Amino acid sequence: MSLAWQAQAANVPDGVTLAENQTYTFWLLDAIKSMDPQINTDAEGSDVLRNLFEGLYNEDEKGGLVPGVALEHEVSEDGKTYTFKLRDNAKWSDGAPVTANDFVYAWRRLADPATASEYAWYMELMQVENASAVVAGDMAPDELGVKAVDEHTLEVKIDAPMPYFPQMLVHASTFPVPQSVIDANGDNWTRAGTLVGNGAYTLVEHQLGERVVMEKNDTYWDAEHTVLQTVIALTINDVNQGLTRYMAGELDRVDMPAGQYPRMEKEYPDQATSVPYNCSYIYMLNVGEKGPEALKDVRVRKALSYAIDRDIIVDKILQGGQHPSYNWTHWATAGFEIPDIEYADWTQPERLEKAKELLTEAGYGPDKPLSLRLQYNTSEDHKKIAIAASQMLKQIGVNLTLDNYEWKVHTDRMQSQDFDMARYAWCGDYNEASTYLDLMASYSGHNNGEFFNDDYDAVIKDSKTAEDPLPLYQKAEMILADEMPIIPLYHYAKVFMLKEDIKGWPLDNLNQSWYAKDLYRVAE
Incomplete structure (x- = not known):
């Protein structure tokens, strides 16, 4: 059995005039605890990580799977071996190629007790062969059921057939990470200017609890279809203050404070959203x-x-x-x-x-x-x-x-x-x-x-x-x-406010997983 999909990117309809300003600024309630895909545990952190890194698959506007680094996969007759064919044009932001080994390294790192990841259990949930023993420290990480067949072929063995296994691969903990950068910088590898990712954006600034600034990554395989140039997250611990700053034009998107939706929906029907x-x-x-x-x-x-x-x-x-x-x-x-x-x-x-x-x-x-x-x-x-x-x-x-x-x-x-x-x-x-x-x-x-x-x-x-x-x-x-x-x-x-000139938001995706590369700003 093999599966393949159409590629996905910012889909700008013919006749649409794009705005000159292609900056998108959104609200975060809390500081991002970690920019490390294997360490992060927060939904808000995942919103940032999906832009700095890319896993095997992404989600489309309805939550369906579309290619990320993987173009397709085959499943064995018994449903327990997945073979992923990786694209040969995926690159890290430093220009190095993304290979199957980068996934092997990341997955072993996630399961390794030395990493102390709160998401180590995710490898067990995915039923990757030997995951429980590796997480428990009873087996070495290199015994995990994942291997690079060659540079562009990744093989994963799981303990029992699991129809939703591919859906699990959109989670940030399964994203690849660059071993050479981690080896050279230790825990500091996620700092702005040091972090090397394979996503559509690179990290240029991170002031903890204040702001995250990401710029378009020209080495990304689909950079030509990426419209937004700059993506900024502002941490504002107060939802009411967040809405005030949205109304003042400082934010393009903000979650709505409790009880405000009926009023905002009446006054700003094209911006107030509940899904x-x-x-x-x-x-x-x-x-x-x-x-x-x-x-x-x-x-x-x-x-x-x-x-x-x-x-x-x-x-x-x-x-x-x-x-x-x-x-x-x-x-x-x-x-x-x-x-x-x-x-x-x-x-x-x-x-x-x-x-x-x-x-x-x-x-x-x-x-x-x-x-x-x-x-x-x-x-x-x-x-x-x-x-x-x-x-x-x-x-x-x-x-x-x-x-x-x-x-x-x-x-x-x-x-x-x-x-x-x-x-x-x-x-x-x-x-x-x-x-x-x-x-x-x-x-x-x-x-x-x-x-x-x-x-x-x-x-x-x-x-x-x-x-x-x-x-x-x-x-x-x-x-x-x-x-x-x-x-x-x-x-x-x-329940959120979204500026009318921001297009491409995935309203029908139950996870509300959004990718800045799929968004664009139209001229007023």
Whole structure:
């Protein structure tokens, strides 16, 4: 079996006059923690990395696969060996050719315990042969099931057939990196001026927490179809300030503050946008050893979840097309159907009544209130939701103390289990339910609440080789609803303002994966 696609690039229709100014400036909420594809863990970081590097495949405006460094691939009869044919005109920004060895090096580096990547588990999710043993340190990285057959042929062996395997290759952790530059510069290889990438843009400036500036890369294989010359990201920790700066003309794109969409859509119908977006917003509960004793009781966890009124969060606070959620996987995920989760069908008064009952059973009440801490990262929206949640939980006798941290501190505390409840969101690495459900398995690098459940692990393991994994995905969701290690709050919509003269935005891509090379600015 072999697959090939048409190439993709900025598709400027005939008769369109391009603007002289081909600079695009967009908003980031948080500082980019790392420009290293194997180290980055953030969705915002991935937005930058997709422009500086290129993997085997990219996504088109609808989320379909299009060639990146790979032109096509063949799959063996048993579905367990993928052979990728790489283009011979892919180059690094220093002019060196991109070869199959660059992918082999990057993938081994991702799995190598010495790299200490939080995304090492992604190699296991991809079921690359020997990945688990390499990640565990029981096998050398060169035992990983990936090899360069020749300069332009990459072979990958996986443990079991997995139809969505190619979709997983758009994730930044699988992008190639230049070994010679890393060997010469160590951790400093990602600095502006030093970083060598193979994407459509090069990094010319990075002031942490302030700005990222990228310029068109003339060595990129499709540079002739790349229209935007300069791409700038500005870090603005306040969504309201971001919108103010957008209105002042400093930004071409910004996420919209909670509650602003109805007004902006009325006043600026050609700029205000809301589309389904492959992310879920939850409160993660620390059910591990370091977590509070109360959260080890499933009755307490359920009470907390039932008492939060999702409709108020979505309809009164956010107002941007988000969906209230009672499960983990985003409702619009390809091939997924939400199972019939009992508490989702109750009225909110019924949920509240049940929450009080469960909390009393667990030994808490007016005479013995339950005190917990909820931490969230800096954002006016997260703050509004946290305040609302604390008021809702007060009704059942839970006192929440709200802790606000900058993004890096917030994520560091979560990774070291230094929290009770924490605001968390997961954006799918690809458009398939396993990207959500794998995260709650015991082997996940992001299971910060330490929910370890043998039944759940078994269901996820079985789903990997199932002809139709949907019933198993639904079973996994039911376990999460029964055990409640997370409190689902809502499924995202991407709600943003985009200047009318910026064209090529992939509105129909559930991942909202965008590539600056596909965008262009038209003359007013």
